[in-house]
Amino acid sequence: MVRNLGVLVATFCFLLGFAVGDWNILNHKRKNGLQISLKNxxxxxxxxxxxxxxxxxxxxxxxxxxxxxxxxxxxxxTIDSERTIDESRVYISTSCTFKKDGKDAWIFDIDDTLVSTVPYYKKNGVWGEKLNLTSLEEWMKKGKATALDHTLKLFNELKAQGVQIFLVSSRRETLRSATVDNLVDVGYFGWTSLFLRNSENENKNVQQYKAGVRQDLINKGYQVWGVVGDQWSSIEGIPSAIRTFKLPNPLYYVA
Amino acid sequence: MVRNLGVLVATFCFLLGFAVGDWNILNHKRKNGLQISLKNxxxxxxxxxxxxxxxxxxxxxxxxxxxxxxxxxxxxxTIDSERTIDESRVYISTSCTFKKDGKDAWIFDIDDTLVSTVPYYKKNGVWGEKLNLTSLEEWMKKGKATALDHTLKLFNELKAQGVQIFLVSSRRETLRSATVDNLVDVGYFGWTSLFLRNSENENKNVQQYKAGVRQDLINKGYQVWGVVGDQWSSIEGIPSAIRTFKLPNPLYYVA
Incomplete structure (x- = not known):
């Protein structure tokens, strides 16, 4: 009965919203005769x-x-991101036969993978603006990036299984101390190595730099079981990991 | 005034829908304290x-x-798919310097790239069912797959520019004549070659088979400027094309 009422109200609203709301608010673009809303x-x-x-x-x-x-x-x-992390968890439990020899490796990005830059966009109201690196780095120095809880949980699970965790970020070396403080502050600790961009690799693009780190790890005998990142440049390029997991991020693009 | 009425109605509906509808219909899963609807x-x-x-x-x-x-x-x-095709069009006009030597190539999938299998799912009501190859192939033999209009437009634009078009499908060789008839019937003609699965390549998975076709084309001197497909198995694997375009398709997965 209450369920039916819900359905009725939903249907009524849908039709009413279509009749009155869509017509005015959403009728943004037309193409091939289709009525396309701004949301579409x-x-x-x-x-x-x-x-x-x-x-x-x-x-x-x-x-x-x-x-x-x-x-x-x-x-x-949040749900989209949680599902990404859940899928990496399924992969770990069904397909990863960790050797427990200290050479099992997993790679994470930092920004919008371990911690969120959304507070920066909120604070500075720069959602639609071109990235201002100076302003972003100033914010990063303050160490106020918040943890993405689902990734923190995965991080701890991997750590508990003895997997070596590598953080590979396109943040610059000058931000090392602020980055470490921020990560520890929100609950991340116990990683094996933190890679940041320095004078040696700053001439490479991000994808080349990150693939280079993977190559170095493989050369040192690590098995890179997985990568979790929010940018395709963290995931594409050769050598790859056995599996990669791309978190959603429509906010900015790192080539 | 009318616009304000739209906003008011939309807000009212949103709140009413939330109060009555969501509570009963959508409150499907909970996780980490978040209220998650079935739609989420x-x-x-x-x-x-x-x-x-x-x-x-x-x-x-x-x-x-x-x-x-x-x-x-x-x-x-439709809009999601059109945007995919639009992006390939942007790439073609800004980055493709076709040599016009008869060796410029572009690759398309067939199902849910050139033509839609949605009529099959509609007719047979098999949306949530495991793929029944016999039943699908029976439907394919009837040649009733409808064109995806945005892809047809791109196909014709490429053809007009003298690009050699290759169709690489995981349909079987036994469907060749029905496939050709269906394609021509809905407006596709003038491709250079149609690759289907046969006894030579049926031991490979789809990704290997499609990468193998690309390798053959490259060996013959073709420049593969782009691939448009609805499955990652049409796009991933080495050698790749210069750019690839993935159409949305959450209906089935081809490994």
């Missing part, structure tokens, strides 16, 4: 970013800034 | 399929069958 348009943009069909974008399209801001602070973003 | 859950599943974090699924999860059916027949699916 921005959702397609986000999906194609995650499919890696859209590359190298410098900013979120102006008309989708509100939509992306809403997504990045939504339950959906 | 299924959207996260779909997103992680497209991110290629979820692999090798045999069926759509039972609780998401309605959601995926709705998506695959929605404007959103």
């Amino acid at each position: 348009y921005c959702e397609a943009w986000r999906m194609n970013v995650e499919l890696h069909n859209i590359k190298d974008f410098k900013v979120v399209p102006e008309e989708c800034v509100e939509y992306i801001k809403k997504y990045m602070t939504s339950t959906q973003y | 859950y299924c959207e996260a599943w779909r997103m992680n399929v497209e991110l290629h974090n979820i692999k090798d699924f045999k069926v759509v999860p039972e609780e998401c069958v309605e959601y995926i059916k709705k998506y695959m027949t929605s404007t959103q699916y």
Whole structure:
């Protein structure tokens, strides 16, 4: 009975919203005769970013800034990310036969993988703006990035299984101490090595730099079971890991 | 004024829907204290399929069958796919310097890339069922697959630029004549070669088979500028194309 009422109200709202709301608010673009709402348009943009069909974008399209801001602070973003981590957990429990010889390795990105930069975007209101590295690094120095709880949980599970954890970030070497403080402060400790960008690798793009780190680890005898990152540049490139897991991130693009 | 009315109605509906509808219909799963609706859950599943974090699924999860059916027949699916094709068009116009020597090549999948299998799922009501190859092939033999209009447009644009078009499908050789008839019937003609699975390559998985075709083309002097497909197995593997474009498809998985 109450369920039926729910269905009725939902249907009524849907139709009413369509009749009155969509007509005015959402009728943003038309194409091939299809009525396309702004939400349709921005959702397609986000999906194609995650499919890696859209590359190298410098900013979120102006008309989708509100939509992306809403997504990045939504339950959906949390659930999407949790599912990514859950899938890596399924892979670990079903397919990883750790050798426990000190050479089992797992790689994590830092920003928007271990910790969130959303507080930076919130504080500075820069959702639709081109990345200002000076301002971002100033914020990073303060060490206020918050943990992404689902990744922290996975981090601890891997640690408990004796897996060596490598953090490979495109943050610069000058941020080492602030980064370590921030990570420890929100609960991350016990990693094996933290790789940051320095004068030796700053001439490479991020994908080359991160693939180079994987190559070094493999040369040292590590088995890289997995990588978790929010950018395709953390995941693509050769050598790869056995499995890779891409967290959603439509907020910025690192080539 | 009318716009404000739209906003008011939308807000009212949102709140009413939340108060009455969500409470009963959508409060499906809880995790870490978050209230997760069935839509949240299924959207996260779909997103992680497209991110290629979820692999090798045999069926759509039972609780998401309605959601995926709705998506695959929605404007959103059309818009998402159109955006994929639009991005390949941007790439072609900005980055492809075709040599016009008869060796410029582009590769397309067939099913859910050139033509849609959604009519099959609709007709047979098999959205949540494991793939029945016999029944699918019977349907394919009838040649009733409909064109995906945005891909047809791209196909014709490439053809007009003198690009050699290769169709690489995991359909079997026995379906050749029905496939050709169906393609021509909905507007596709003028491709250079149609590759189907035969006794020579049926021992390979789809990714190996498709990478093998690309290798053969490269050996013959073709420049493979791009691949458009709806499965990661059409896109991953070495050698790759210069760029690849992944259409959305949460309906089935081809390894």
